[in-house]
Amino acid sequence: MTWTWAYESSAGDVIGRSEVFESRSDAxxxxxxxxxxxxxxxxxxxxLFDGEAEVYGPMSLHPE
Incomplete structure (x- = not known):
């Protein structure tokens, strides 16, 4: 399994991806x-993605 983050704008446009992590915990x-x-x-x-499968998101990085 490989774990990565997709970075998005507030509109949901993908603007980048993280490095690859070996575990969900590391990511x-x-x-x-x-x-x-x-x-x-x-x-x-x-x-958050496990390979090509989305695990969860979108998760806002802004304080509530």
Whole structure:
């Protein structure tokens, strides 16, 4: 299994993808640490993928 994040605008347009992670735990830990940098880079929300299968999302990076 390979885990990646799709980076999206608030409109849902894909604007990038993360590096590949070996586990879901690694991917989720990474996004928890990197969300501030992602926001600064213009990413509004993310989706988690296991290979080509979407696991969940969109998940907003903005505070509620």
């Amino acid at each position: 989720e830990s990474w996004v928890g640490e990197a969300f501030g940098d992602l926001l600064e880079d213009g990413v509004d929300q993310v989706r």
